[in-house]
Amino acid sequence: MNLQEVLALYDREQRREIEYPGMSRQVLPRLVRYVRPAPGMSFVLHSDLDEGSADAAINEQLAYFAALQQPFEWKVYAHDRPADLAQRLAARGFVLEEPDAIMVLDVAAAPPALLAEPAADVRRLRDPAQLADVVAVLEPVWGEDFSWVYERMGGHMALPDYLSIFVAYVVGTAAGVGWTYYNPGHFAGLWGGSTLAAxxxxxxxxxxxxxxxxxxRARGVPYLTIDAGAMSRPIVARHGFEVITYATACEWRPVAVGLGQSTA
Structure with missing residues (x-):
């Protein structure tokens, strides 16, 4: 796998051209933003800036979302310009999360361990009514409100071939979850990846x-991506995923705006 070629393809398909249900994709001269109705989280996913244009672009986005009284996230990738973009955002009041490693698996070269039938009881959900099992795992793992899952992911389950949700059960109890979003092009994205501590x-x-x-693999997807945090990074690396870049979520909230929904 040529990592630079994959990164260029990722930037085009997963940052500039991707479409999200229920979101407006807005292509501006030097960035692409995605706007979701409140209380959902909107975000800037791609920018092509330099030292001379970055501050003005930041000001424009702050003014836009301040007028809407909506929070938003600016996702900064390690290869984005200028090199200090995340620091410039922090100086304007954005809160920076710990960077995730953007990792990719060449599905055709997946190791045998990922192709064998698992010993665990893993089931794909077929009915939105089963999403209670997903929430039952996510809320204690992350200590947050995941009630938005019912409406958003329930709606996504109704879209043909778009979202696949898997739950691992132990003696009938939902113990772990993970899901895949399938978009047109070469990539599908792995999300969720949560297991109850017990x-x-x-x-x-x-x-x-x-x-x-x-x-x-059965669907013929060339590449799988994952935004891997510190806990999942070594696990997926052992199974053939390779780092193509790093990404830092930078979140801004106007005064008096409470907690919104996850961008996942």
Whole structure:
């Protein structure tokens, strides 16, 4: 896998051209932003700036979202310009999260461990009514409100071939979750990747990963991507995922705006 070629393809398909249901894709002269109705989170996903244009672009986005009284996220990638873009955002009041590694698997070269049937009880959800099992895992793992899952992901489940959600069960109890979004082009994205603390160390994360890799392979998807944090990074690296860049989520909220929904 030529990582530079894959990164260029990722930038084009997953940052500039991608479309999201229920969001407005707005292509501006030097950036692409996605706007979701409140209380959902909007975001800037791609920018092509330099030292001379960055501050003005930041000011324009702040003014735009301040007028809407909506929070938004600016996702900064390690290869974006200028090199200090994240620091410029921090200076304007954005809160920076820890960087994630953007990792890619060449699905055709997936290792045998990800292609074998898992020993764990992993099921793909077919009915939005089952999303209670997803929320039952996510809320204790992350300590946040995931009630938005019912409307947003329930709606996405109704779209043909767009979203696949998998849950790992232990004696009938939902213990781990992970899902895949399929977009036109060469990539599908892995998200979720959460296991209840009481069930960690049993291979559930890997079993959920394997189920999604097998499905993507059956669907002819060339590449799988994951925004890998510190906990998942070594696991997926052992299974053939390679880092193509790093991304930092930079979040801004106007005064008096409460917590919104996840951008995932």
């Amino acid at each position: 069930y960690r160390g049993r291979g559930l994360y890997t079993a959920l990963l394997a189920a999604r890799v097998r499905e993507a």
